[in-house]
Amino acid sequence: MPPAELAEGYRRLPVVRAEAVGAYTLLVLRNDGGPVGSPGQFFMLRSVPEPAAAYLPRALSAAWADEREIAFLLDVRGPGTGSLVTAGEVELLGPLGTGFDLRPGASLLVGGGIGAAILPWLVRLLDPAPRVVLGFRSERHAVCAALVDPEATVVLDPVVVTEPLARLMPFAGTVYACGPDPMLHAVAALCAEHDVPCQLAMEAAMACGFGACYGCAVRIDGEWKRLCVEGPVLAAERVMAGA
């Protein structure tokens, strides 16, 4: 985000709807025509009024976004995410960070758990339509697969996404993945083994989202670096370096 826009701070958007999607919650905001960036970038969000029990905003990447609406799929875990899905209005900063680098040719999307939340937007933008592989811990969590792609291959715990993924290797295209760190590392290793280009959308606790707090340290290029500045989407080689 350019410094001049950042200095203007958060903008306030009304909540259009918040509805359960299995174990997760879909939060849809009415956009005021403001910038939405691209898939994999992220926003900092907080409810209006702010919850007393959550001092910091929450970093979330959109499920999809355009000039009319911005949607987030949330795993409600505590007072911060809880207040977002019951709010009438939400304050939002962004888009922040670097999103997916959409490559020409075939694509394969891999999502684990709430990592699936950011894939619907990618599915809408990628042409030709991507293959999608998703893994969840239960049927309830897997309900959101329909938002990503009704044709997606879905596996449930204890089956891991790398099982169906391995059968698609070597994939002649780009792999885009989002999910828990162990899943991302396994996907990156599999792609490296078959020399398939791979991009990982990672997650870290963030206080600010714009490089100020140094809280979101992730192993990148073999060092602890700020995910909000370097990512949150990274070429898999950068994450695997020295791992």
Add this chain to the structure above:
Amino acid sequence: MPDLRTAFCGIELDVPLVNGSGTLDALVSGTLGLGAFVTKTVTLHPREGNPPQRIAETPAGMVNSIGLANPGLDRFCEDHLPRLTELGVPLVVSVGGWSREEYAVAVARVAAHPGVAAIELNVSCPNVDTGCISIGTDGAETRALLERCREETDLPLLAKLSPSVADVSAIALAAAAGGAAGLVLVNTVRGMAIDRTTLRPLLGGGGGGLSGPAIKPVALHAVYHASRATGLPVIGMGGVASGQDCLEFLAAGASVIGLGTALFRDPSLPARVTAELDSLLADRGLPAVGDCVRLAHQPLSKPSPQLEGMER
């Protein structure tokens, strides 16, 4: 319109607001309307910082354990410093170390670079095992450090102090005796977060530093007493999130206010606080920021309107 310009240790600031060291990367986000920029603490050698998790939310604040992550003196001076001196606001470089000599080397290198307005000696980082705060919790060490660094430069040296000491006035007096031109306080308060599930320390570094509105009373107390004991100019910080907070820190003895944790939540904070401060000073008929400084050290000369009619 009240005059918000402030002179601090000979540095002219358009507004009396700076960031706390380590709470803003101006090379990423710009200076957001602050009157001067304070760098993240730089040390002789590069430091990756502590492993995650590095931050934990707490009631009215957060605990951090970043661990002085920085590129080291060489890369800082070659790559960062030339760009930082072009930000368009006065630049304060914060340095840290594990010995007097490490600080002295850093001070000499930084001072040799044109465009540095002052140097902050961070003797209060709670997130490293040795050095730094072990100097800043010892009056004699603090004084000796200031004296040693004083030999390396004529630039104003500012001592960044911790509130996690028995007597902040004693440390402040030691810094003053060693040649500090000003004080910066407070750094974070030592704290800890326990993971609610595992019941183990949540932060990768074990303990951490508490910041945010939770520490404002602690910070006001430290600013008040350090200012009173030394008479030195003070950059006051700790939980500042509004123009009213600024007034209170000015009254306690600060002449410049530091923003930190609240900046994480709101990059428009400097602009909002500036507007609030402007209007609060006008409401009180105070023509300039300086007229509010150290007011808490003086008795009320006449009953304030709020006190009139109250039984005393």
